[in-house]
Amino acid sequence: MNTxxxxxxxxxxxxxxxxxxxxxxxxxxxxxxxxLRFSGDPVKAQLSLVSVVLFVVPLVAIVFGTVYLYNARxxxxxxxxQPVNRVQTYVGLYLGLALxxxxxxxxxxxxxxxxxxxxxxxxxxxxALLTAGIVLTGVFTAIASLIAVRCEDRLRGLxxxxxxxxxxxxxxxxxxxxxxxxxxxxxxxxxxxxMMMANPIDLARVGxxxxxxxxAMMGYTGAVFLKFFGSTWGSAITIAALAAWVSxxxxxxxxxxQRKDF
Amino acid sequence: MNQPKIRISNxxxxxxxxxxxxxxxxxxxxxxxxxxxxxxxxxxxxLIKSVLGLTRPDSGKIVVDGADVVGGDAYRxxxxxxxxxxxxxxxxxxxxxIRMLTDLRARTSELDVExxxxxxxxxxxxxxxxxxxxxxxQKVNAAMAFLFSPDLLVLDEATAGLDxxxxxxxxxxxxxxxxxxxxxxxxxxxxxxxEELADDVAFMLxxxxxxxxxxDELKRITAQATLERAVATMMSRGWVQVAA
Numbered sequence: 001m002n003t004x005x006x007x008x009x010x011x012x013x014x015x016x017x018x019x020x021x022x023x024x025x026x027x028x029x030x031x032x033x034x035x036l037r038f039s040g041d042p043v044k045a046q047l048s049l050v051s052v053v054l055f056v057v058p059l060v061a062i063v064f065g066t067v068y069l070y071n072a073r074x075x076x077x078x079x080x081x082q083p084v085n086r087v088q089t090y091v092g093l094y095l096g097l098a099l100x101x102x103x104x105x106x107x108x109x110x111x112x113x114x115x116x117x118x119x120x121x122x123x124x125x126x127x128a129l130l131t132a133g134i135v136l137t138g139v140f141t142a143i144a145s146l147i148a149v150r151c152e153d154r155l156r157g158l159x160x161x162x163x164x165x166x167x168x169x170x171x172x173x174x175x176x177x178x179x180x181x182x183x184x185x186x187x188x189x190x191x192x193x194x195m196m197m198a199n200p201i202d203l204a205r206v207g208x209x210x211x212x213x214x215x216a217m218m219g220y221t222g223a224v225f226l227k228f229f230g231s232t233w234g235s236a237i238t239i240a241a242l243a244a245w246v247s248x249x250x251x252x253x254x255x256x257x258q259r260k261d262f
Numbered sequence: 263m264n265q266p267k268i269r270i271s272n273x274x275x276x277x278x279x280x281x282x283x284x285x286x287x288x289x290x291x292x293x294x295x296x297x298x299x300x301x302x303x304x305x306x307x308x309l310i311k312s313v314l315g316l317t318r319p320d321s322g323k324i325v326v327d328g329a330d331v332v333g334g335d336a337y338r339x340x341x342x343x344x345x346x347x348x349x350x351x352x353x354x355x356x357x358x359x360i361r362m363l364t365d366l367r368a369r370t371s372e373l374d375v376e377x378x379x380x381x382x383x384x385x386x387x388x389x390x391x392x393x394x395x396x397x398x399x400q401k402v403n404a405a406m407a408f409l410f411s412p413d414l415l416v417l418d419e420a421t422a423g424l425d426x427x428x429x430x431x432x433x434x435x436x437x438x439x440x441x442x443x444x445x446x447x448x449x450x451x452x453x454x455x456x457e458e459l460a461d462d463v464a465f466m467l468x469x470x471x472x473x474x475x476x477x478d479e480l481k482r483i484t485a486q487a488t489l490e491r492a493v494a495t496m497m498s499r500g501w502v503q504v505a506a
Binding site: 079 | 314335336337351353358359362365367
């Protein structure tokens with residue numbers, strides 16, 4: 001427990017000062033501020049931000065995460081040459097990456113809303129948006145850590161990171177649409193739900209759009225989703241799926257980290 | 263009476279099918295300086311990293327102070343390690359890095375800041391590590407290895423990248439610590455330096471410890487007057503063996 005906090009503390013201190021992380025926070029602040037000014041309506045601005053968050057947060061988390069960990073190789077060696085336990089070191093490294101990314105995101109996106117001032121309704125949706133971004137940061141930093149531990153070659157690692165992001169953002173949705181089109185004669189509600197569960201970005205998207213009363217626009221499927229995600233059962237499964245998306249890569253990465261030769 | 267500080271027996275390691283260490287046997291006696299020499303790629307760094315538990319052996323055993331290194335972390339509290347490459351987090355300062363190590367080791371007692379003072383690192387430690395020159399970073403690296411007065415020092419190409427003055431300061435420190443009863447493992451390509459520092463030599467070739475013994479023994483069996491010549495003779499004999 002102690003080692004986790006100590007590793008996290010110093011790594012986070014380094015990451016927070018990184019120019020890329022500061023640029024990431026400023027990027028979100030500018031976009032959010034711009035949308036707020038142009039639309040004049042915080043909820044509308046948030047609806048536009050949904051796509052930006054779903055697109056940018058996973059990309060930045062996975063790319064920044066892998067690049068950072070490849071650069072930190074000698075630093076990790078130095079830590080492991082101390083009397084520390086590898087499992088705790090790994091958790092510390094993961095959190096030392098995920099927390100600064102979360103901080104930059106929450107600060108960048110939240111600050112303009114605070115400046116402009118928002119009402120109660122916009123607060124709930126803002127919290128949903130922030131939660132989605134935080135969870136996605138957790139998932140994609142975990143995947144980034146796994147890639148950086150498993151791939152010795154940094155170019156291959158970075159390639160894998162971008163491929164994973166492309167797969168989950170673009171390719172997967174194409175695949176889902178294809179299945180839906182081909183099988184349109186069959187009842188696909190359950191299958192669609194299952195396919196959503198298998199992709200953290202889709203899960204976040206559906207969860208967010210339902211909060212924005214966008215479900216009405218999604219027709220019958222939207223009604224099915226609303227019924228499912230609105231139920232206790234559905235929420236429990238969603239939370240379990242997201243938890244699995246964070247913990248599975250962490251567990252796999254930890255195992256690889258324990259056996260890794262530095 | 264000299265209980266071994268490190269006992270390595272039958273240590274083997276492959277990287278992706280390529281043998282890097284081939285059943286290495288090596289005993290490091292307490293209170294002595296041992297130099298691990300040999301051509302590039304002979305397995306010196308892998309051997310050192312195995313002692314630190316950074317690299318996991320495929321087979322064989324490493325015992326430090328009577329305890330097996332596999333499955334234990336606490337033994338590293340008594341080791342000071344100076345890695346070959348001094349690359350640290352860019353945005354931390356040297357002082358923060360030192361504080362991190364102190365935290366990780368949960369050290370409360372007095373630190374050995376002799377090298378920080380003799381290298382004149384005071385001002386440099388408050389700068390982010392990214393702005394320091396390679397040599398200064400190497401000085402920070404060296405100072406950190408000695409910081410916790412460990413009884414075993416493991417220095418991988420310690421003087422590489424240091425200017426003559428810094429290099430002399432570091433060598434004086436190594437000899438002073440040896441005088442205080444500490445054990446030192448160094449790797450080096452500079453034979454004059456080895457001759458100046460080491461009591462014992464381990465000569466690595468193609469992943470094997472081809473020779474382990476005192477400097478004088480090495481010179482005697484190769485019938486050479488200087489260490490440089492002796493090692494060169496070992497190397498050329500080794501190549502002949504491999505070719506044959």
